[in-house]
Amino acid sequence: MLQDHGFDVQMVGSRKAGLMHHEGWPGLRIDEIDKKARFSTPRLLPNVFTINAGSNDCLQSFKLDEAGVRLGNMLEYLWTASPDSTILLSTLIVSADKKTDLNVMRVNDQIRALAKQKAKDHKKLVFVDMNCEAGPDVRCLVDGVHPNDDGYEKMAKLWVNGMLEALRKGFLK
Template structure:
């Protein structure tokens, strides 16, 4: 289940597939049998299901995700959520609590599922980007805590050397273009491979 806001939806990409189509192709190429699930549809790809809610904050995404996760029972969640919290400057100091609530709601609905949690992307607006950096620090710490607690979680850094750069964003300075989404897909793949190597995904390999 691709889960998050408008970036999960694919806003900014030429076909609204975002990272999802490239990721699906990469997963199949690397021997993973995968079907994307979600209550929403977007893009030109045949398997276009996702759980990306445009303009939604983490707490709002949680409300939607609870119902979809319980109904669809995904094995893996790729979570990229919080950009709208940062754009709105919404209680950033409490971000880890909100994301923690989201993750726990996923594991409650789907016991044994794996979360690949991503840091938020770079933003062209320097003020927003500073907020994103603070948010990301909380995300990385949260992922470490959940891993120590025994949860199946992998953290991936979308702001690393191979992540989307400012020049990979469309004019709004927030959403990736096709090249940026392709970079995201490769990082998601790396996270899913790490989860597989940790023994989290044995039932999903061919």
């Protein structure tokens, strides 16, 4: 999708799915993703990060009131390790489980506040709202948590819109 908009894309990461490298870690919380990022970011120096983190914090009800702080610390590290990078930060998608979805809403409020603060701080960050009308709904979940193909397509379109916004803002070289 990004190439359809003229982007030259080279995915990087310490993991691989098919032909695509990435740094996606299923089952990890924000603090665990942060540890992985501290290993790979200085080696790979990405210019764009797409961050969708916190779902497992919600599933585990893990220190939910501190999720935004943990996420903010990770973002600051990414900018320190890869100084000219742009971060696309998204909210979490819905959950079919009512308790988990309430946790998602709590964490999403923190993500929105974090994105607003980073914008005020003039950071190269674009907020991408996945928990919206255009994002995946519960019918797009294969297991109540993870998106099916339709859900991933909806997410991809929102990420592309975020990249286009980053381009309009002059964040990308």
